Amino acid sequence: MSRALSGLRVLLNRRLVLGLGALLLAAATSEAATPILMVHSYSQEYAWTRGQHDGFVAALKADPDVTLAFSTEYLDTKRRSYDAVYAQAMADNLRVKYAGYRPAAIYVSDDNALLFARDHLVRLFPAAPIFFSGINDYAVGQSLDPRQFTGIFEKKEIAPNIDWLLRLDPGLRTLVFVGDGSNTHAAAEREIRKDLAGYPALQGRFVGERRLDRMLEQLPKEPSQTLFLTTLGGMTDTGGEVLPLTDTLRALSQGGRRVISMEDAYVRDGVLGGFVTHGARQGAGAARLLLDHLHGTPLAEIPPVLKSPNTYLFDDAVLEALKLNLPEDVAKQSTLLNPRMTFFDAHRPLIVGGLYGLSAALVLSILAALLIVMRKYRELILAHDVAEKSGRLLIEAVSSIEQGFTIYDEHDRLVVCNEAYRNFYATSADLIVPGNTFEEIVRRGAERGQYVDAAGRVDEWVASRVAQHQAADGKVVEQRLGDGRWLLIVEHRTPSGFIAGNRIDITALKRATAVIEDRNAQLDATFQLSPDGLVSLGRNGHVENVNSAFVDTTGISAAEIVGQPMEELERRLRELSEAPEQWPGLETCFFEPEVGAGETAPTGARRRHQLVLSRPRAAVLDLLGITSTAAAVGRLLYMHNVTRETEVDRLKSEFLAHAAHELRTPMAGIYGFTELLMNQEFDEATRQDLLATIHKQTQWLVDIINELLDLARIEARRGKDFRIDPVALAPLVREVVATLQTDAARWPVTVEIPDDLPAVRADVAKLRQALTNVLGNAAKYSPAGGAIDIHGATLDSDGRAMVGISVTDRGIGMTAEQAARVGERFYRADTSGNIPGSGLGMAIVKEIVVLHGGQAQIVSSPGVGTTVTLWLPAASADDGTQLVTHLSPSTPNPIQEPS
Amino acid sequence: MLKEKLLIVDDQDDLRKMLRLALGYGKYKLFEAADGETALAIARAEKPDVILLDVMMPGKLDGIAVCRAIKADPELAGCFVLMLTARGQASDYASGDAAGADAYMVKPFSPTKLVEVVEMRTRLDKPVRGYGF
Structure with a gap:
């Protein structure tokens, strides 16, 4: 009875407290949100931390009775290891930052934050109860004041994982535990070794390595590819830079390794999963303890939770990829990430797309049918328009052409003509109207002086022109108009008996022809008057023309050679040649110079060579053949007479050679004797003789030079x-x-x-x-x-x-x-x-x-x-003004006069 | 020991004198000729060891002709012929070469160099120009 009573009392008390708590909460809510300070050991980017944080906050928010304001701090001790100095610096920072702040509670995640709370936060915020989660170090609990601390411990449980693994793969003998080599990893290794003691058939191997590349080198050497992850937050690249978790996990799970995690945050990027510690559950656990407290339970009555709230968590996509099927009971308890898709899920885009496609096709075919119908209708309208327009266009086309166009009927009356025709005969334009006869029109034109040929004989000309017109036999008639223009006329009889006439203005053509004739006459004169010999050869290779210089140089008359083939010309020239057997002949004059690879022929370069004639008189001819691109002339042979230049050249070089020789002769004496005098001893008489010789030779040299200059002067002037x-x-x-x-x-x-x-x-x-x-x-x-x-x-x-x-x-x-x-x-x-x-x-x-x-x-x-x-x-009598007699009056006259 | 015989052929007295002085008295037994015919006659009679031969000489035989005749004569072919010329054109060396001359010097030349060529019997594949040293 008393027991029941006391139970009731407790119950009453509880109710009372709860009621009071609710009142308090309501009061707090109505005034301000309850401030909660959260301090995490790691950073907001760390998945495990985020899991706890989110789990904690979500669980609190699920309670409608509380309104909370959160402040969050991150110790970030993956980046910077946790030690006393760092802890003090953080504490100093928080003291400044949170001056005057009074949190209703503090939440800390993971071991470092808990130590920080125990050593510093209790002093900064003395009254605040502290809730924790994710604590691996069960021993730390001994150092905490139960009136101020409570929370959730975390333990990575190896045994449940080994159990499900062995059920899946009874032959498993070795497990490889990998981690970043940190203290956390080392702690995990110690725990795991203890747990493994219960499995004597299993061998555990431990790979603790901070650098990922070295770890990846190590792993293939291990006897098993079933990996257990401990902790990987400190993995780095070769440069010591901490790697994103994603990179580490992807690298470890490559090559079909079974990667088993004991922590939810690692179940991604190819990691299979396992019985894991669960950040969100940890956070939520801590939140429930806080809510208990907020609802009135004194902290001392809320003991820490020692059993880690672990769970089965697998990535279904990895299970599928590794072709693993979980035992049914495990599967039931498991949370699956990336669950396999149903047929509809897997093919959803195809099915939905197909349906869309079918309906789109239906709509399109209806539209197309409509378009076709509309088009046909338009075509009908257009055809009607075209028929109407074509007549008009025909008339416009005839009017717009530059040729004069006429049709006269069988009675020679004008039926139709265009504007060009009227313009050609502007003088008689007033008569050019349908109905008038051809004769009326041209007679009036002739009387007005429109036709040059009709001048002074109008009747005769008109009769002839009318006859020509009526014959309409398609013959080409050229007609000269009074204004200087020329027309070309063609007239035809049409099958229906009409006369169709066509006129073209050929004035420009006539002028061009005149220019060409003029040019030809000029060229002919140039050809004939050229001082150099010229021979033109036709396309057939026969001589067409020779000029007078050719006749003069070779003595071959035009009558003899014109019409003869080039071979005959060559034979005649060879007869006259000084060295007939050495002359290569005419054909080589016409070859373009040969051009080697990578060279270009100089512009206008032609192969030329010399022909030296000994008869009818000595002559040196430079031969140059030109192959014309014009149709009329085939080739032109140009014979440049260089006889004089050649002779002058020869004389010049001969003169120079002679002069040099003449200068060398006295110089040989001067040079030789002076050298002898320098090098040898001679008696005085010989010395004098040699010097006299040198003097004589020098005088000789001077004379030659003077005379050369005299001669040059005389020649030049x-x-x-x-x-x-x-x-x-x-x-x-x-x-x-x-x-x-x-x-x-x-x-x-x-x-x-x-x-x-x-x-x-x-x-x-x-x-x-x-x-x-x-x-x-x-x-x-x-x-x-x-x-x-x-x-x-x-x-x-x-x-x-x-x-x-x-x-x-x-x-x-x-x-x-x-x-x-x-x-x-x-x-x-x-x-x-x-x-x-x-x-x-x-x-x-x-x-x-x-x-x-x-x-x-x-x-x-x-x-x-x-x-x-x-x-x-002789000078004639009237020649000159004064006879030059006294030239040098002072000169004495020593000449002996004959006696 | 018999002295070597040396024949000087040049139509100019002064040049012969200069060669005479250059070669030194008593060293060689010297012969002189002022034209081609005389030169050839002396050469056939005396069979000299060396001939200094001017190219341009009056008369029927110029130096080239004399050289050709000497080289064609089996008794004289071994004699060292040094052509002397006042002409320095390539065609002149070529004709000297063709005639079988052993060396060729162009006036004006250094007498010292000439003596050296004669003593060493230096066969000059190129003509020695005026200041040929």
């Missing part, structure tokens, strides 16, 4: 700088003799110039030079004592009075052959070098005399002597 005056010869001769005759005893000179010898037309300076050279030669080639005679003479050469001066020596003389070569550049009768000279002296004389319009004459006989006569034109 060709007499243009001559100052022509009448020059009296006697004083000039005496002056030259005086200058040269340094030793009168050595070469006595007699001068016989008659007083009445006419003056000559000459440049006195040039004539002096010529005389100096001639006299100098006479002296040089005369042996000591040989006398030199100078005579004057006159001559009538074809009506021109010439005056001559002869210089006769009694020197070594020359053969006729040698004499003929005097005046050639660098020719010397003496080659011993004993008589200095360049071989240019007489060449200069010859040039000077010839440029004066005179002549140099040489008569010589070996051993007897030589006579050189310079013939110059």
